[in-house]
Amino acid sequence: MSHDASLLIVEDEPKIARLMDDYLSSHGYAVTTLGHGDEVLPWLENNSPKLILLDVMLPGKDGLTLCREIRQLWPTIAIIMVTAKVEEVDRLLGLELGADDYICKPFSPREVVARVKAVLRRSQALAEQATADQPETLAPVTLNEDGWQALAHGHDIGLTAVEFQLLRVMMQSPGRIFSREQLMDHMYRDNRIVSERTVDSHIKKLRKKITEALPEQEIIRSVYGVGYKYQPEG
Incomplete structure (x- = not known):
């Protein structure tokens, strides 16, 4: 059960x-x-x-x-x-x-x-x-800021707080490439020391959850040697 x-x-x-x-x-x-x-x-x-x-x-x-x-x-x-x-x-x-x-x-x-x-x-x-109260939208993922939820077709993807922060930062600037260091600044506001691999680990989990909800869309893309960006189109 x-x-x-x-x-x-x-x-x-x-x-x-x-x-x-x-x-x-x-x-x-x-x-x-x-x-x-x-x-x-x-x-x-x-x-x-x-x-x-x-x-x-x-x-x-x-x-x-x-x-x-x-x-x-x-x-x-x-x-x-x-x-x-x-x-x-x-x-x-x-x-x-x-x-x-x-x-x-x-x-x-x-x-x-x-x-x-x-x-x-x-x-x-x-x-x-x-x-049910969410407005209809064509965007593949929408954010419920008050509830710290990312919704795919109205269904909660189930992100952790850190994953939500990462997605929100990238979604605010579609197409912009964020370095791991820039993403770390948004993830941990208490200036703790974390490795770039920590960012990669969170991104990997975030992408896995999005892929499970939207199997035919890749909305977070890796830019080799630079970082990551949110780009749902194309």
Whole structure:
């Protein structure tokens, strides 16, 4: 049984993380677990889960801060907050964090699965509505800037944040050749040091996803020794 949905569990108690992982995996979800708050944003730069189960109390960056930041950077990812303190529930609901739901510890694994299914159903319905609202266009790929989505014939290609950034930069200047260094500047705004092979790796994944959605079109082209460009015609 597969739900075609990847989940991220952020929980620093190994026993609880393992319990949620085992139960959700057995229900067909692809699950990743992280145990430290500082690991979450770097992981999300290269992965695009449908939903995050996010513990409030974490080493490093806490869950409330993470929830706000994830909402700003990746607004389409669903978030369920997990808390051990019942008195925190009112605070969670009172804060405009943007979480989709919350679960109180101790919880039953069945409750977790039920909440995950319900939140994913709501998210899917919202995504379908957003797609239906997209204007008709002749462009092979369109961008939904608010949702950080690239759409091929109205269907989400499923890009990571970094892949979306790369595509958006090139689409803003069709036909212009971007060097790997120029693309790196747009990928990582914190001036981290990455190799040119990192750019090639992201481009390779981006092209693979576009090819799967548009098998007869090559819209990102390599210019040998120079870089890459977005050019859908011809």
